[in-house]
Amino acid sequence: MSTGTVADMVDDLRQQIDSGALKVDEKLPSTRVLMETYGLSNNAVYRGVALLKAQGYTYSRQGAGVFVRDRRAMIGGARRIKGITQPGESIHWRYSVRTQAPDWVAEYLGEGECVERARTVRRGELILQASRSWVHIDVAAVVPEIDEPRPVDPESTWQAVYAERSGVPVRVVSVSVGSRLATEDDREALSLGEGACSVTLMWNVYAADERVIGVGEAVYPSDQRVELKIS
Structure with a gap:
């Protein structure tokens, strides 16, 4: 060719x-x-x-x-809304809490309370991904299960369940990728060792009826550690 x-x-x-x-x-x-x-x-x-x-x-x-x-970082659209686990993978929930939207999340959802959910995806003992999502508080009226640290449905996601119950399709309106130095939360969730290291990130924005109802952040271990030199 x-x-x-x-x-x-x-x-x-x-x-x-x-x-x-x-x-x-x-x-x-x-x-x-x-x-x-x-x-x-x-x-x-x-x-x-x-x-x-x-x-x-x-x-x-x-x-x-x-x-x-690993292409799981780029799964998008309907496939992501239906669920992203692949054969041999399992989801481990960390927490689901009501919290004030961080500033960058508030730019999408608006200021005020939202539901923050956190989990990891594993293949055996290997942690493939740590993710957090911030869901608009109005979604809880339709999908009250989002307040609990577990899947809202064993075979689906909160986005798919919301769409089914409300009759309003949910779609991914934005996907972006980037990287940063691992935070303490990243280090704990991904079981990273000591020393500075970078992580790869993907952000997703979900909307229904032209209204943003959720923001997701997925964090993946990068393949190369970095050294910080302070002069």
């Missing part, structure tokens, strides 16, 4: 990752191979790989290359 465009290279690699042709933690072809395969310059290949990283499809190991990231 030789299209000569970065977009086609990125689309093709994303399809291979989504289909499983390129598996989680598998190394991407070298820059030279990608240049020859897609008819691109080395700078164009670098741009394409950087875009895949920004979209959460790949990650780098210093001196080793670029590898396929």
Whole structure:
């Protein structure tokens, strides 16, 4: 295949990752191979790989290359609303409490009380993800189970249950990814060791009838520890 465009290279690699042709933690072809395969310059290949990283499809190991990231971080839309666990994974609930919306959450839900829910997703003893969601207090009138630290339905999510009971579809209106140094809560939830380390994040915004009813933050262990030098 030789299209000569970065977009086609990125689309093709994303399809291979989504289909499983390129598996989680598998190394991407070298820059030279990608240049020859897609008819691109080395700078164009670098741009394409950087875009895949920004979209959460790949990650780098210093001196080793670029590898396929676990795609659970990019599950979206209806699949995320229906539930995100995969075979062999289990959800462990941490808490569900009424709290004042943090400033950044209040920008979406409005100021005042909301329901904060926290959980981890595991495969055996391995913690794959720690997530928190902030749900508009009005949702509790339709789905009172959100006040309890457990699934609102064994096979579904609060978003799907709300949509079923209210008759109003819930959709993901925004997905963004980023990274930060691990906080104390991140460290506890993900069982991270001592020392500074970074985590990968994904934020989701859920809406019903053009009104935001929930915000979610998923945190994933990054593959590389970082050292802080203070001068």
